Amino acid sequence: VTLSIDxxxxxxxxxxxxxxxxxxxxxxxxxxxxxxxxxxxxxxxGTVRYRVAAIRGSLQSAWTESNSVTTITPPLAPSLSGLPxxxxxxxxxxxxxxxxxxxxxxxxxxxxEVTVGSGEPQTYTVEGAATSYQLPAAATESxxxxxxxxxxxxxxxxxxxxxxxxxxxxxxxxxxxFTSPAEDGASIDALPLLAEWEASDATGIAAQTLQLLGGDxxxxxxxxxxxxxxxxxxxxxxxxxxxxxxxxLRLTVLGGSSLSATAERDFSTDWxxxxxxxxxxxxxxxxxxxxVTVFDGEGTGDEPDAVSFSVTRVLADGSRWLVxxxxxxxxxxxDPLPPLNVGFTYRVTAYxxxxxxxxxxxxxxxxxxxxxxxxGAAAGTCELARLEPSWSQSSSRAATLYxxxxxxxAGGLPVAYDGADVDSTHSQKFTxxxxxxxxxxxxxxxxxAVIWFRDPYGGRYLCACSWSFDxxxxxxVATASCDMTDTVFEEAW
Numbered sequence: 183v184t185l186s187i188d189x190x191x192x193x194x195x196x197x198x199x200x201x202x203x204x205x206x207x208x209x210x211x212x213x214x215x216x217x218x219x220x221x222x223x224x225x226x227x228g229t230v231r232y233r234v235a236a237i238r239g240s241l242q243s244a245w246t247e248s249n250s251v252t253t254i255t256p257p258l259a260p261s262l263s264g265l266p267x268x269x270x271x272x273x274x275x276x277x278x279x280x281x282x283x284x285x286x287x288x289x290x291x292x293x294x295e296v297t298v299g300s301g302e303p304q305t306y307t308v309e310g311a312a313t314s315y316q317l318p319a320a321a322t323e324s325x326x327x328x329x330x331x332x333x334x335x336x337x338x339x340x341x342x343x344x345x346x347x348x349x350x351x352x353x354x355x356x357x358x359x360f361t362s363p364a365e366d367g368a369s370i371d372a373l374p375l376l377a378e379w380e381a382s383d384a385t386g387i388a389a390q391t392l393q394l395l396g397g398d399x400x401x402x403x404x405x406x407x408x409x410x411x412x413x414x415x416x417x418x419x420x421x422x423x424x425x426x427x428x429x430x431l432r433l434t435v436l437g438g439s440s441l442s443a444t445a446e447r448d449f450s451t452d453w454x455x456x457x458x459x460x461x462x463x464x465x466x467x468x469x470x471x472x473x474v475t476v477f478d479g480e481g482t483g484d485e486p487d488a489v490s491f492s493v494t495r496v497l498a499d500g501s502r503w504l505v506x507x508x509x510x511x512x513x514x515x516x517d518p519l520p521p522l523n524v525g526f527t528y529r530v531t532a533y534x535x536x537x538x539x540x541x542x543x544x545x546x547x548x549x550x551x552x553x554x555x556x557x558g559a560a561a562g563t564c565e566l567a568r569l570e571p572s573w574s575q576s577s578s579r580a581a582t583l584y585x586x587x588x589x590x591x592a593g594g595l596p597v598a599y600d601g602a603d604v605d606s607t608h609s610q611k612f613t614x615x616x617x618x619x620x621x622x623x624x625x626x627x628x629x630x631a632v633i634w635f636r637d638p639y640g641g642r643y644l645c646a647c648s649w650s651f652d653x654x655x656x657x658x659v660a661t662a663s664c665d666m667t668d669t670v671f672e673e674a675w
Contacts, residue, residue: 257342373537385438457481
């Protein structure tokens with residue numbers, strides 16, 4: 183860039199020259215001129231503006247700015263996008279790029295170089311300002327690698343720099359298909375449903391996902407399976423299929439190449455159900471457990487016979503616990519830990535020889551004026567207690583406190599970070615009903631460190647506990663206190 187001035191000051195001994203590449207917001211020294219015209223042989227690419235001030239000794243005039251001039255330079259390497267790391271054979275690949283023209287000129291053309299495997303590079307010209315190019319089909323005809331790079335052309339007569347290579351691994355995608363159910367629309371008349379499939383991949387199967395979809399497309403069941411799995415059984419323990427309903431099995435297979443394949447199989451259910459079972463629920467007042475007795479249902483005579491029954495407790499929050507299975511008509515099972523004074527349900531299921539089911543929902547409730555302490559792995563020993571009007575409960579969650587050197591901006595207070603540890607404790611006190619109960623509780627306290635506690639408000643807790651007993655002399659009234667720390671709840675064995 184050659185810079186000239188008008189009205190040169192006769193008293194000036196030199197001139198300071200500065201230049202700007204952002205329209206005059208930021209100025210940098212370009213040198214000192216003794217005379218004009220003055221040549222900036224190292225002008226940057228793009229739009230440049232200059233300013234000049236006359237100097238004599240320590241004196242300097244005001245600055246005078248020049249017009250703007252655009253220097254022409256070859257483009258820099260463009261940045262590439264749009265190409266995946268792995269692509270399936272037969273797929274379509276499109277490379278995109280962002281031109282990098284420091285002189286601000288528009289792209290007039292581009293060259294795309296494509297190298298397939300160990301073959302010779304092939305160059306394709308893109309005319310005009312287009313910034314994407316669909317690679318030829320030959321690039322993904324077979325497994326291997328494809329390397330792509332791009333360069334652009336602007337106002338400068340020379341081509342710009344090549345971009346770095348973007349490499350795509352082309353691989354054969356996995357294959358997968360269901361063998362059972364054998365065809366779309368198959369009607370399932372027996373349970374459990376055994377889903378079977380075949381899958382393969384040249385790079386090995388890394389993982390599989392099996393989903394059961396409802397008729398509306400919602401995901402009812404999802405299971406992550408290892409690469410060797412080729413079947414999965416769907417029974418009541420994982421999901422209870424409804425009769426006369428439509429479903430879809432969806433299998434997604436992930437290959438070692440990171441490519442995936444999906445197979446789907448539509449099916450419906452249509453089976454003869456056993457008669458709806460009958461059941462009685464009784465509350466044992468001694469330990470506030472529930473005894474459930476199951477019976478064959480009365481049908482029309484055309485239903486298949488029920489060969490077994492199961493009983494599941496369903497709480498108001500939807501949580502379920504299998505009380506017993508494999509029951510015969512007339513047999514009983516015991517639920518030792520039903521909640522007190524809140525409603526819940528027993529789900530009684532009758533199973534036919536074919537595995538199909540019918541279900542009876544039995545509402546239940548255990549009315550109690552006392553709390554229950556259950557001992558033993560099966561919660562088979564129970565002591566009832568009428569709690570005192572006063573009781574206590576406390577909860578605390580761990581937090582880590584840090585004081586930061588903030589110069590007092592936070593008033594010297596620490597910053598708290600929530601932790602994962604939680605402690606919840608109860609303290610219950612009650613009056614013992616007899617000397618016999620005192621002796622029983624003292625023995626149980628010595629034997630069991632962990633108990634179940636059911637309060638009269640529907641709460642159920644598995645607690646680590648410590649006991650204390652108080653009595654006057656001569657003995658008239660004895661009291662017991664139980665300090666409990668909640669642990670992760672588990673049902674009885």
